[in-house]
Amino acid sequence: MTANQTSQPVTVTLASEPAGANSIDDFELFYARRAVARFRARLGRQGLLDLLAADIEEGNAALRESARTSDGGFTGGTTVLATRGLTSGEFLGWMNKAFADESVLLAAHPEHYTITNQEDGTVHVVENVGAHVASFYLGGWGEEAMTWAADAEEVLPEAEFPHKQATNLFLADGTIIGRVLIQFGDTEEGFTSSLSVYLPTTCPEDVLEGHLQHFAIEFRNWITAAAAARG
Template identity: 80%
Template sequence: MTADQTPSPVTVTLVSGPPGTADIDDLELFYARRALARFRARLGRQGLLDLLAADIEEGNASLRESALASDGSFRGGTTVLATQGDLKASEFLVWMDEAFADENVLLAAHPEHYSITNQADGLVHVVENVGPHVSSFYLGGWGTEAMAWAADADERLPEADFPHKQATNLFLADGTIIGRVLIQFGDTEDGFTSSLSVYMPTACPQDVLEHHLRHFAIEFKNWITAAAAARS
């Protein structure tokens, strides 16, 4: 091979050995999830929070700085998921409401979910990655005056097609708003569509927004799959 030639990509294919039809990536995902579940169980919620304390402090500081520099301005992006099968949006949302009573179900939806707990005041405390940052923040107040921004959001879709809507701010313990979320669901002939919008302060690097769009794809796909499994 000469210096100006690009090496051809190398691929590895599972030809035989383990039973079943899963590919190697599927096998690795199974074992990665099992290992992660073991560490979560052994450490417990407080053990995880203690372990991540320095990361949370650094992540919150970075997001707070971006929020203050943005002076209340946000930019958004949307992940759209199409679900086919015998599951409608209203059924999924009923399952989600019930799922918030079981932290294990919520944590299992994404490797970077560390703690998701309901608070006595109706808010939800979340510790997860926001982009590359581990952050401890709160969400809640769906449909309150604090969410008036969602009525004028460019990403807001027609009620006739997406009647199920929820919006919330993501805010630190000191009240600093570090993000916003608008999620919308509408039935289709063969299932339903999820429109999942997230907004980050404009001073945040673009990759923070892009990572959370990927985050949405992973966690909602897993929640939808779990909701479908629970029905059967």
């Protein structure tokens, strides 16, 4: 180590940055989101699907194989978010309307490629599941999905988390590649979101962890968008 080197981690900040001001990370996030929005708009939904066709085929094949080798078994994980200044009812009311606007749904995560309502009531999603780009459907909301969710270890008391939704994630051929259980309960300051995902047991651990991070990003952005709409 030379005389002018230290063992401390290297950090770079704005020398003139006052407390509470936007950081360089904030600047980068703004411009990254703007770039992603531009590419989405220029390519369009079908253009994105065409561009990602090979990635989707590879990702779906990997998840299908995980489902086959897991023989119906799933491993779960949960992301918990704490929100202040907004109630769960306000958020869910906004969210129900947001599902009619694909642009709002896509804006919540850079790896959202298409989220479209289908005539049969399912939702077609193309997004990353871990490192895999996958094309799948959300379906089985309500009583059908809650049949399996009722026995999940992650189910929270109804009195504290009265808002619950559960669904299966399945490929076009019907293969179930995952499940989701989301639960919301109000607190004195706002509400808590308990966001659980279940993937086939043979999926690598980083795939599950990646989707838990995905949850944190998209739901934070949806919650802040709901708050902004209310204001």
